[in-house]
Amino acid sequence: MTRKNFLQKYALRIAAILAMLGLIVYTVAHAMDFAMGNVLTTPVRRITDTQITSAQGYLFRNEEVLTTTGTGLVDTLVENGTKVGKNVSVAKVWSTAASGDALAAAQLKLSRINRAIRILEDSQLKAGTPLSEANKYRAEYTALYREISAATEAGRLDQIPALEEKLLVALNRYVSLVGETNETKEHLQALREEKEDLLGAASSVEIKSEISSGLFYDGGYVDGFESAFSTAALENLTPESLHTLIESTPKVPDGQTVGKLVYGYEWYLALELSPSVASGFFAGREYRFTFPENNDTEAVLTLERTVAGEGTVLAVFRCEDHPNDFLFYREQTVEIVVGETEGFYIPESALVTEGNLMGVYVFEESTVRFRQAHIIWMGEGYAIAELPGEGSSTELAENDILIVSGSDLYEGKVYR
Structure with missing residues (x-):
């Protein structure tokens, strides 16, 4: 077979091989160019983000410590958290x-x-x-x-x-x-x-709920702050006076402690928030709480009011529910759902500013393009951008190839 005949017979196959080699060379060079520029990308995805803030809350209730003169063996007659009527025996103290x-x-x-x-x-x-x-x-x-x-x-x-x-x-x-x-x-x-x-x-003395009906708890639940953290103390509570209560010395009435009665189903949590976080809270609105150190119990509390202090804001929440197996300790670690935001997830490293506009860089046919992003929430290490309007070509869109990080990026830069 002559050279001419060979080329005629295999021309199409040779052309295909050369085209494939060219594509491979282009792809490798393109990837090397990306690698040299340390470009990291990810598709833009829509998410629903739950914003949570954490705080230390302090429990306020109407409580009465039950005591008896002298000492003896305390035999409780009802279980903790049981509602008892007025003049009901809750314990006996045996001499x-x-x-x-x-x-x-x-x-x-x-x-x-x-x-x-x-x-x-x-x-x-x-x-x-x-x-x-x-x-x-x-x-x-x-x-x-x-x-x-x-x-x-x-x-x-x-x-x-x-x-x-x-x-x-x-x-x-x-x-x-x-x-x-x-x-x-x-x-x-x-x-x-x-x-x-x-x-x-031995003889015994009965301890009764003499004032009114209430919830009974044994002596193990008495912490000495019952009178200090009362609902009456909430009326004029400020961030400064809350600190005073927290640092106060526990006080228990004279005599042997038998237990305590809690009057009314309402209980309150007072906690401090930063001014920026507190600006998103509104009196009368319900908020979802999680108590991570209390068996991850969830409850809905209503914001009663906020009181501004020096660099901080006191928030007082109210609840009437008594979740199962909830431990009513004076201090509670809480996580509060501030809100839910739907939008585009943007790593903080991807945010850039062009002129006076906040946005990001994306790849469009191997070209760097600036896309405006309206940030509606800043989290820790990330942001949530507002979803764009219909037909917008200048704003970030779902499935855009977002440039998370890179060097020497600018609008119109071409990667070849």
Whole structure:
């Protein structure tokens, strides 16, 4: 085959190969040019962003500490958080000759007996409960075990006792259904006899809700700030007076502390916000709160008012709900949903200014173009840009190739 015939026969194939080689050379050179310029890009995406602000809140309620003269063994008659009517007995204080460490040991023993009795009483099943319920209780105690493990890993140790009680109740119910014998009643009787032996023939004093109905909590919930952090103290509260309350010394009335009564369902949180953050809050509006150190409990609180201070703003929120398993500690870490914004996500490094316009650079057919971006929210390391109007060619659009970072960028720069 002559050279001429060879070229005629394979001309199209050779041309295709040369074109492909040219494309490869162009692509490699183009990529090298990008690499040399350290250009980083990403497609523009629409998102819905939730803005959250964090703060330390302080709990205000109408509370009365219940005390008794002298000392003795405190036997609570109702569970924590139970609503009791007026003149209802909430505890008995049994006289004893023990004092100091001996009294503390006896009180601890009584508390443990009461807890065991409460668990076994809750563990009792109704007559005729079918065996099929066993799977439900097994699933309950398995889930509670995982919840206890998660709380332990997160350091939420104050939540574990209540979770343990629920787990033991579910486990006891399961065993009662699948086990050969059910000794719950026998164990209950033994515990009640042990409690009688501990209290003996001592006399007792009943502690009642004398003022009005309320929610009862035992002495473990008394922190000494009940009178300081009252709803009356909220009336003239300022950022400065809040600091004074926080730094004050706890005070408990004379006598032995039995527990406390909380009057009314309303509770308040007072917290400080920066002026810029506070400008987005409005009195009378509801806000979603999360309590990350309180089992991630969620609640809706209403903003009552704000009070400006020196470089800070006091915000007072109100709530009437009592979330399940919520621990009403005086100090609460909170996360508040400020708002939700829909728009284009822009890394902060991509923002540029041309003239007096804020915007970004994008690639359009290998050419750098400036696109105006109306920023409606600045987050930590990012911004949210407003969605463009219909048919806009000068504003940022979805799926534009956004230049996140690069050197020597300007409108009209061509990458070849």
